[in-house]
Amino acid sequence: MTCVWVVLTGYLIGSLSGAILVSRWWSGRDIRTLGDANAGTANVARHLGIKPAAFVAIVDIAKGSLAILVARASLAPEVCTVFAGVAAVLGHRFPLYFRFRGGRGLATTLGVLLALTPRQTLMALPLYGMIYLGSGGSGILATLLGFPVLMLLIYWDGYDPWIIAAPMILALTTAVCSLPEILARWRQTRNARRLLYELLHPRITPLPKPTTVVLTDSVASLPPDLCQREGIHILPLALILPQGVARDGLDVDTRDYYQRLRSDGLLPKTSAPAPGEFLQAIRQAVGSDQTALILTPPAELTQCFFSASLAAQMAAEEGLQARVVDTRLAGPAQGLLALAAARMAASGASAEQIIDTLPALIPRIGIIGVLDTLNFIAHSGRVNVITPLLESALRLYPVLSLYQGHIRLESVERTRRRAIERMVDWMQKHLSGKIVALICFHADALEEGETLYQRLVELLQPHEHYFTELTPVIGAHAGPGVLGAAWWQEDE
Structure with missing residues (x-):
């Protein structure tokens, strides 16, 4: 019974996640909605800084030590x-509380x-640290090379065989626990060399430079860290404000912008990047042996x-290669296609191989959302399906x-809560296959967005998932308060 008690106690102590608790206390956010979603x-x-990370490290190290101290205080056998x-x-x-x-x-x-x-x-720790840092952060290499040394030191000092092992x-x-994550990453890449590189991070064997560089615009609303990790180049659209022209997502205070949309009657205009801006982006992104693959929203919605x-x-006149694809998608759905x-x-x-693949991939990517107001989308004049709703004296939530490039009206509800429920029901009904990736998004509706995000992750069980805020350009057309999700389904 002592063995069962100390093992159960160890699990309960380990379930106190320092990363989740500290991130919620420090920023009010769940660290599992940021970056690679790892609570570490x-x-x-x-994503939060060195100070909170130091607190997390202290908590996580302390709970591992505490589990051992409790076991020894209980006079449990070494194996226990x-x-x-x-x-x-x-x-x-696998924390019980989270x-x-x-x-x-x-x-x-x-x-x-x-x-x-x-x-x-403590004697083996410097070796482990040098391997970890020298390999670019590979815990696998550090463990494979550092732990045998640690086991040898323990053996020399005559410890119990269970302690040596x-x-x-x-x-x-930790390896067995990581298998689901590794398998999910394999399903994403289907490339053994890339997966091995991501796991080991050896600086001495960098990945070859890809022959295709993917560019898209800020309408994609992808998390910046995801773009950096996957090598996606983003070209900002222009937001035309009373004080001048601003670059989408770069020159705008998002909180102040949405507040002005809500209270000041601001109705900004937007503009696609000029050909010269696209050309400059191509020059910066590609070399002489590379091709820029530019993915744009539907031509009916923008001039991109x-x-x-x-x-x-x-660019062709300058000897640079570029291909352009109308994705028939917009927002984070366009972003998911860029990710793929x-x-x-x-x-x-x-680039040609990717373009040949896109017609089969695009139908498996979609987006749905709830509008909080009709004013902005009516002002944009881009969505004819809501025209009949504008004559209603009631406040409606479409x-x-x-x-395939066309906006469809799936439902109209009298309350926002009911509209969100209808959207979730729609997704459960229509997304029958497994989800490769899910992006939940909002526009100045953080708390509702996080609640929806957690709910959809639990319901749909996507292999990977992200949470993002729509850029101000989309807010100019859809208005504040938008909630929704984009998905990428597996090929059945």
Whole structure:
């Protein structure tokens, strides 16, 4: 019974996720909605800063050590003590208090080892750290090379066989826990070399430069860290405001902008990038042996396709290659197509091969959303399906989807809550296949957006998921308060 008790206690202690608790306290956000969605120190450092990351590291190391101290205070056998540490790592990876979505467990593993064999772990730690930093952050390489040294040090000091084997047992635990994530990434890339590179991060063997570079515009509303990681280049549209022209997503205070849309009667205009801006983006993005693949929203909605096409002709005169595709998508759905194209490019596909694939891919990507007001979309004049609604004296909440370049009215509700429910019901009914990626979005509706995001992730179980705010250009046409989601379905 003592063994069962200490293992269960270790799991409950491990379930106290430092990353989730600190991120909520520090910023009011769940770290699992940011970056790679990992509830760990590195993700907190990238998105919230070094100080909160330091708190997370302390908490996660401490709980691993605490699980061991509790086991030893209970006079548990060494085998039970080791598995109390394993349980703490499992609790970190699958936390009971946070719907079993946690982090990878490196810091908790370190805490367990520090409590089991403090002197030997501190001796091996510099080697582990040098390998980790020298490999560009590869916990796998550091474990493969550092843990055998640690086990040898423990063996020389005559510890119990279970304590000697503890580093290997903990490493196997984290490896098995990581298998679902690795399999999901394999389904995304289908490229063994890319997957191996992402897992190991060796600086001495960089990936070859892709022959295709993907460009799209700011309408895609992709999270910046995702664009940076996947190599997607974003060209901002122009937002025409009373004080002058601003670049979408770069020169605008989003909070102030949406507040003005709500209270000041501001009705801004927007403009697609000029051909010269597309040409400059092509020059900066591609080399002589590369092709720029430019993905634009539907030509019926913006001038991006025509500007980009003219820029491609101008680039050809300079010896640069560019291809332009009207995606028939907009917003984060357009962003998901850019994501798919960027991953094909990273795996070595040429621009022509990617373009040949797009007709089969585009129908598997879609977007749906709820508008909070009809004023802005009526002012834009781009959506004819809502024209009959404008004559109503009632406040109505339309549910709109975009398919093959055409905006469709899926439902009209009298209350916002009912419209959101109808949208969720629509997604459950129509998205029968597995979801490769889901992007939940909002426009100045953060709390509602986060609630919807968590709900859709639980309902649809996408392989990967992101949360983003629509850029001000989309807000100019759809208005504040928009809620919705874009998806990319697997090929059945």
